[in-house]
Amino acid sequence: MANKDIGQLELVASLIFILAPVFIVVYIFIYNNRKKRHILEKQQMQLTFESELIKTQMEIREQTMQTIGADLHDNIGQLLSLTSLTLNSVKLEDAGKAQQKIDAALDLTMRSIKEMRLLGKLLQGEQLIGLGLSEAIRHEINWIEKSGQYAINYDVEGEQPAQNNPDKDLILFRILQEVFNNIIKHSKAKEISIKLAYSELGVRLQVIDNGEGFDVTNLPDDQKGMGLLNIQKRAEIVGGRFFIQSQPGEGTCIDIFIPYP
Amino acid sequence: MPVIHFQDFITGNTIIETSCFIASMLCLAWDKNIIWRVFPIYLLAMCFTELYGIFLRKSHHNNQWPYNFLILFDAIFINLVFAKLFKYHFKSSRLALVGFAALLIVYLLEVQNHGFALIFNTRNDLLNNITNNVMSVIFTLYALIYFYMLLKDERYINLKYSADFWWVAGVLFFYFGSVIIKLFRGLSHSELPYQIITVLIWIIYSCWIYSFICRRWLTKILDS
Numbered sequence A: 001m002a003n004k005d006i007g008q009l010e011l012v013a014s015l016i017f018i019l020a021p022v023f024i025v026v027y028i029f030i031y032n033n034r035k036k037r038h039i040l041e042k043q044q045m046q047l048t049f050e051s052e053l054i055k056t057q058m059e060i061r062e063q064t065m066q067t068i069g070a071d072l073h074d075n076i077g078q079l080l081s082l083t084s085l086t087l088n089s090v091k092l093e094d095a096g097k098a099q100q101k102i103d104a105a106l107d108l109t110m111r112s113i114k115e116m117r118l119l120g121k122l123l124q125g126e127q128l129i130g131l132g133l134s135e136a137i138r139h140e141i142n143w144i145e146k147s148g149q150y151a152i153n154y155d156v157e158g159e160q161p162a163q164n165n166p167d168k169d170l171i172l173f174r175i176l177q178e179v180f181n182n183i184i185k186h187s188k189a190k191e192i193s194i195k196l197a198y199s200e201l202g203v204r205l206q207v208i209d210n211g212e213g214f215d216v217t218n219l220p221d222d223q224k225g226m227g228l229l230n231i232q233k234r235a236e237i238v239g240g241r242f243f244i245q246s247q248p249g250e251g252t253c254i255d256i257f258i259p260y261p
Numbered sequence B: 001m002p003v004i005h006f007q008d009f010i011t012g013n014t015i016i017e018t019s020c021f022i023a024s025m026l027c028l029a030w031d032k033n034i035i036w037r038v039f040p041i042y043l044l045a046m047c048f049t050e051l052y053g054i055f056l057r058k059s060h061h062n063n064q065w066p067y068n069f070l071i072l073f074d075a076i077f078i079n080l081v082f083a084k085l086f087k088y089h090f091k092s093s094r095l096a097l098v099g100f101a102a103l104l105i106v107y108l109l110e111v112q113n114h115g116f117a118l119i120f121n122t123r124n125d126l127l128n129n130i131t132n133n134v135m136s137v138i139f140t141l142y143a144l145i146y147f148y149m150l151l152k153d154e155r156y157i158n159l160k161y162s163a164d165f166w167w168v169a170g171v172l173f174f175y176f177g178s179v180i181i182k183l184f185r186g187l188s189h190s191e192l193p194y195q196i197i198t199v200l201i202w203i204i205y206s207c208w209i210y211s212f213i214c215r216r217w218l219t220k221i222l223d224s
Helices: A003-088 A095-123 A125-131 A133-145 A166-187 A228-237 B012-028 B034-058 B064-086 B093-114 B129-152 B163-177 B179-183 B192-223
Strands: A151-157 A191-198 A202-209 A241-246 A252-259
Touching: A003 A095, A003 A166, A003 A228, A003 B129, A003 B163, A003 B179, A003 B192, A095 A133, A125 A166, A133 A151, A133 A166, A133 A191, A166 A202, A166 A228, A166 A252, A228 A241, A228 A252, B012 B034, B012 B192, B034 B064, B064 B093, B064 B129, B064 B163, B093 B129, B129 B163, B129 B179, B163 B179, B163 B192, B179 B192
Parallel strands: A151 A191
Antiparallel strands: A191 A202, A202 A252, A241 A252
């Protein structure tokens, strides 16, 4: 091979061997920029998650306060007013009737104390989540059952993982509260069936009611704020999925699956 | 005795090598890490070798033997720097040791083949070809391993101001880029290999100068 050919070959090969590291360095820069974007997105997602968690805590607290306010006004307030009226009407001259009224006032007081105890338990609801989701759900159900308007069936399947995730428990508990709100406000249901199932993949919460139901695909504008979007958003924020099945006159089935813990 | 002028020592290689040495003095002389602190000494040795090589060439002596001597210094120092860089990602001492042992074995085999004249005889015209080639392969591999670790690392590093990154980039450009020149050594009788090597020397030392600046100032700005 002539000296000139060797020189040309040497030049071309050297250029290729110099350009290869250029491509490697450029690729590393591009990949590194993607890594930066990914880290920023992750941080943003974490911030969104944390703000959603705080919002959820606030909503649970607000709902608890509303329930307590309503109960104080409708139940305990009435019972105590009635106790006061009964005691005011006691005439000591008529010992027989007075005894009856005092017994009635005592009964009313005992009922008030019972109501107060239930309220106390409701106030501890947030802390109950720390003991486990199924326990918190049971307390929520007890409270709804107290109204006597609903027959509630509650099943827990599978073992709750030894290491729970309080953030996910909180979000799932708030989703259930939203579902209960919808049932109470809109469904006119009499029977509610709740199933909480733990598996290796995650936790599934299913709520079925026998209420009026609605057309999921054609929801009127005034019913779009029913919290369904909120439920979906919350389920997605913890990597979960949300399904709803409903037809007018056929009740509603809500299914939420969240990877757990 | 031929007359040697001052301007004979001013070449493309000596300009960039001396600049790199000055940059290392200004940026690294007080560095907290001993490896970075040794850089000025390493570059000073490099400059002396280059200048002495020119002196020998101008006085019609063969000038390969100082480079044959310097190659050992190269092997030790660059291995040490890579060992330090790998330490952030995995237990690096074994890899650096294997690399250095391989280079030493090849070097000693070459010394055995050519005798100690390879290093000490000022009239020989032999260069440690195999050691040079093996060194190119090993350092290219080191640089690629470093980049792979960088890609795998979940932490984000701003590479624009990363002293380590630019130092390794320089090594990769030089040792990978010079593979062809080393393989074609002796086949071509033109000036082209020297011109390509000069370009590569400018690339590696420019990367290193920027790396030293990053080490001295930019990395600290980022840390704060």
